[in-house]
Amino acid sequence: MNNGVFAFPERGVTLCASQIGISLDFIEALLERMHQLELNTLIWELKIKSPCWELANTWHYYTASQVSQVLALAQRLGIEVVPEVNAPGHMGIWLENYPQYALKRLDGSVDPEGRLDITNPQAIDFYLQIVDEYLRIFPSRWWHMGADEYMIHDSFANYPYLAEYAHRTFCTSASEYDVFNSFVNEVNQFVKGRGRRLRIWNDGIHETSVVHLDNDILIEYWKDEGLRITDFIQRGHDVINNSEVLYWSRSHPPYRVDAPALWESNWDARTFIGNQYLSDVLHGGDRKQRGLRVSIWPDESFRATEHEVWEAIQDSLILVAELGKYGVKRNHDWRTVGMSSLSVPTIADSAVSPGLYEIPELNVVGKGPWRVQCTPDGYRTLEDTSCGKNLTLKYGQKHLGVVTQAGARPSLELPADMSASWPDGWENAESRNTQKWIISSAVLKDNSIPSQTHEVFSIKPALTGQILTHSDEGLAQWPFDSLQGDSAFTFRKVSL
Known part of the structure; x- marks a missing residue:
């Protein structure tokens, strides 16, 4: 232990789970591990129902x-959990069914990245209402709005009304970045009105001539852009080192x-990224760098399982x-x-034994019978021995390459090679990881005790976070x- 004397007040993790x-x-295992290592801040990007x-x-x-369950554990462990809902970019999961609040190209299309229309007061209010919902749940002193990569894989040229709005609202020398800063x-003013402070990623902030960023916003510096x-230090901003060398991704x-x-x-x-070294800069006696953080990003999430992420x-x-x-x-x-x-906390494993x-x-x-086998990363496969194929959840609407569609149905596919693990076998990861399942003990609806001849389990696809059900309409x-x-699901052991 370090006896409570730390070089930086923030030492933490970003976890994208939206x-x-x-x-x-x-x-919960991450919070326990953070507590062991005396890390004290978790940025949690998430969507709450x-x-x-x-x-x-x-x-x-x-x-x-x-969320309250997680926050209760974090409070017991002395870890501050900061919520994040990214805006105005990366809002696809919010805007896919509310396209009226999204930026539209010249042809009227809305791209799946999900860019909030920051010229539309109703769109801005849409985001602020989401923020308000979260702030009622999270006690954190902070709100993280992301604000990164607004035009990733695109260009302001496809949205000329942003520049037109800048000229009409501010002046003829204003640019799209002035509109961005204004948003x-x-x-910032909204969250300050609720007793919180704002933090954002750095890359969206560029030199502007009209609207300057409020200097009480904390800058999460990750990318050598803008x-x-x-510049941020001289303008009075606090900063966090989130350099890309501290980024972990399932696929990038x-x-x-x-x-x-x-x-x-x-x-x-x-x-900091770009060979920028920040010496112990002091302003008014306060060091402006609050700390550093490692970031865990999903990207193409089928490339690795949670258990593989945990090890990595x-x-x-x-x-x-x-x-x-x-x-x-202290040494090199x-x-x-x-x-x-x-000891590293473990993540819950499947309950059913191979057989x-x-x-x-x-x-x-x-037709079965079904052969249950272990995978190297602690999941199970279910092979229909009558045809030699594995139960798989591979088809349906996806986010980040994972089938997130409620009601998606499993199929049988030829067994994938399970001997490879991340990052080996990267190209065949989808076939491998969509055949992995979490099999856990289940409680019967009537609370009866299972027979001595069988056990009852629930089955979850390892990647999707949903639960498999059976009904007259089939499996989903x-x-x-x-x-x-x-x-x-009833598991009756077959004697060989």
């Missing part, structure tokens, strides 16, 4: 009670935190914890710090709070 979900088991915007309640979402400032880190090749290499190099907590991030958690506590490297041998003596089973509720897709996955059918 388009596809991250299980509560994972989040909205009581006001019902059309936005497509999977994935968390319920308010689930961010409006959100204003430089010294450059985002692999190489903790040993970073530790044994000249890089340290004050090295451990080194980066230790790296940030060590630098966040001490500020400097990663082996002395990279092996934490603290051959009759599972009558699966008869609608295969459904969110836990809107099951359409029975989620109990």
Whole structure:
């Protein structure tokens, strides 16, 4: 332990869990691990099931009670959980059923990235109402609005009315970035009115001549784009080091935190992206860098399972914890710090033992019996031995490559090679990971005790976060709070 004296007040993790979900088991294990390592801040990008915007309640979402469960644990562990809903970009999961609030190209189309129309007062109010819903649940001192990559894979040229709005609202020398800054400032004033502070990613902020960003907004500096880190410091902003070298992704090749290499190099907590080094700059006696954070991004989420993510991030958690506590490297041998003596919390594993089973509720897709086997990352496969194919959840509407469609139906597919694990076998990850299942003990609806001859389990696709059900209409996955059918499956062991 560090006896409560830390180099930086914030030492933490960003967890993106908005388009596809991250299980509560994972989040709670992450909080426990953060507590062990004396990390104290979790940025949680998420979608909460909205009581006001019902059309936005497509999977994935968390319920308010689930969020409260996480926040109660975080409070016990002394970790501040900061909510994030990204705007004005990356709003696809909110705008896909509210296109009237989205930017529209010259041809009238709305792209799936989901860009909020920040010239539309009703669209801005739409976002602020979402913010208000979250602030009623989260006690954090902060609100994170993202504000990154507004024009990713696109161009302002496709939305000329943004410039027209800038000229009409401000002056003829104003640009789209003035409109952008104005929107961010409006959100800032809104959250300050509710006793909170705003933080944003840095890349959307460029030099402007008319509307300047409020200097009480904290800057999460991750990308070498827009204003430089010294520009923000000189304008009075607090900053966090979220450099891309501290980014972890399930699929984007450059985002692999190489903790040993970073530790044994000249890089340290004050090295920002683009070879920008922030010395111990003091303004009014206060250091402006509040800390550093590792970020866990989903991207093409079928590329890796949660269990693989859990294993992959451990080194980066230790790296940030060590630098966040001490500020400097106490030595340059990663082996002395990279092996934490603290036991790593585990994520719940499947309950059913490997073997051959009759599972009558699966008869609608295969004759059985079903062979249950373990995968290297702790899941199960279900093979219909009558045809030699595995139960798979591969088809349906997707977010980030994962089938999020409620009511999507499983199929039988030729078995994938399960010997590979992330990042090996990257190209065949979809076939492999869509055949993985979480099989957990289930409670019978009448609370009866299972027979000695069989056990009852629930079955969840490893990637989707939904639950498999059976009914007269067949098998399908459904969110836990809107099951359409029975989620109990009978497993009868077959004697060989």
